[in-house]
Amino acid sequence: MEIRRFRNGDESALLRVFFSSIHNIASADYTPEQIDAWAPKDRDPQLWASHISQLRPFVVEVEGEIAGYADVQPDGYIDHFFVSGSYPKQGVGTLLMKGIHEEAERLGLTELTSNVSKTAEGFFLRHGFHVVERGFPVRRGVTLQNALMRKVLEFVPQEQIRG
Numbered sequence: 450m451e452i453r454r455f456r457n458g459d460e461s462a463l464l465r466v467f468f469s470s471i472h473n474i475a476s477a478d479y480t481p482e483q484i485d486a487w488a489p490k491d492r493d494p495q496l497w498a499s500h501i502s503q504l505r506p507f508v509v510e511v512e513g514e515i516a517g518y519a520d521v522q523p524d525g526y527i528d529h530f531f532v533s534g535s536y537p538k539q540g541v542g543t544l545l546m547k548g549i550h551e552e553a554e555r556l557g558l559t560e561l562t563s564n565v566s567k568t569a570e571g572f573f574l575r576h577g578f579h580v581v582e583r584g585f586p587v588r589r590g591v592t593l594q595n596a597l598m599r600k601v602l603e604f605v606p607q608e609q610i611r612g
Contacts, residue, residue: 450540452548455506455518460498462515463506466533468492470517473534478567479593486591504528507548509541517541521549523556527563546576553602561600566593573598 471488506520517532532541553561565573578598585592
């Protein structure tokens, strides 16, 4: 299992990860109507590719197959964090979270935030996040449930380490 940066050409594989994550993993916590609204089969691949290219996520590969991806933006917001439905509970998410924390330290971030699904909430709690508030976003006219989560980061400045 290895983590790497996004490369042009990854877009369609990441769409498959997104779709399988929601349809195969999150379906335990959301209704079929909510799942279809969140990850519709008719998603525009060009809009998707444009959005993913802007996010520039980290990608985890297992034996050459993309098993998950996640991003962290310059303000500390994690927009996407998805593990393929073929690789749940196999360390993919933990490796992605490690990559996010390393990037956060490199960027000098003081906190991470994300709007997290019911399915991912326990995972984020185990990684030191806490719930700030509950949300009820509407996708394609269907109300979902998520939580805004935050983690305060306490990195030791490099000057203190060298000192």
